[in-house]
Amino acid sequence: MTFPFSANSLVKDIVNELPKTSDVFKRYRIDFCCGGNIPLSEAATQGDLDIDSILEDLKAVYEKNESKETDLEVWTNSDSNTIIDHVIANYHRATEEEFKMLSPYVTKVSRVHGDNHPELLKVYELYQELKKEMLEHMAKEEETVFPIIRKLADGTVENREEAINMIIELEKEHDNAGAILKELRKITGDFTPPIDTCGTYRLVYNRLEDLEGLTFMHVHLENNILFPRYI
Structure with missing residues (x-):
């Protein structure tokens, strides 16, 4: 490296x-x-x-x-508690920080360039929806569902059916976040800014694409590695 x-x-x-x-x-x-x-x-x-x-x-x-880059191969064989701790430390905290840092740029670009590029107003709207959805989703995971998965892992959960339904609900929320990201990618032309745009405009599109990648890996670790152990 x-x-x-x-x-x-x-x-x-x-x-x-x-x-x-x-x-x-x-x-x-x-x-x-x-x-x-x-x-x-x-x-x-x-x-x-x-x-x-x-x-x-x-x-x-x-x-x-x-x-x-090593997440896929490293975490497939890790225990559930380790994966949960990894997701919180490396994806929840990183996503929260990215929303905090990126939000002013998204607001600025939509305000400055929205008249000439009306798609930016939709980008702003979708971004705010994604931000709200993901912050609430991650809070639910940490406060409610992850503790239940830890109990599933050690066999101490009291109501397994209720626990499974909570996990399924998280997967639905993942689908919704994915739909928002898909719409963002579509409306931005695969995050490709117009040729004549400023550096901040390009930065927003680049970081939105990075945010998409961060979210996809977050969802991958849960949907494809962690959750199937209990569904």
């Missing part, structure tokens, strides 16, 4: 390849949109910033992203 960026990498190229790095640039107040066509080293010099610290933060984002 070789870190692909260096001080000579253009800021805009880093964000285009790994949209989550925009959070790092935002924290350092580095303009990755209009002023992103410069090497990282130059951006650091302009802001009187420590290039090594920036690279370390970028590397942390990269490594966190790459670690997701």
Whole structure:
């Protein structure tokens, strides 16, 4: 797993390849949109910033992203409690953080460009619906259903039929989230922004596609590995 960026990498190229790095640039107040066509080293010099610290933060984002690639092979043979803990730590928390960080960008782009690109108003609407659905869904998993699955795993559940029905309900919620993401992908032309759009516009589409991937892996671990053990 070789870190692909260096001080000579253009800021805009880093964000285009790994949209989550925009959070790092935002924290350092580095303009990755209009002023992103410069090497990282130059951006650091302009802001009187420590290039090594920036690279370390970028590397942390990269490594966190790459670690997701091993989920399928690692978690298939893991016990249910381990999978639940992994989903909460790596998907629930990451999804909550992404909604928090992405929401201002979605709002800004729809407000600034919505008149000329009315599809952005629908993107905003769908995004808010997805955000509400997923936050409520994850809270239900952590507060109610995951504790019941833990009891199913150790054989101490009192009402197995009720527990199974709760799991089935979660799968229906997964289907609904998938339908929203499918509509988002359709209305954005597979998350492809118009050629003449600004960096923030492109960033929103890139991160929406990343959010789709994060959600799909979250659902995969539950629907295809965890839930079938009890249904």
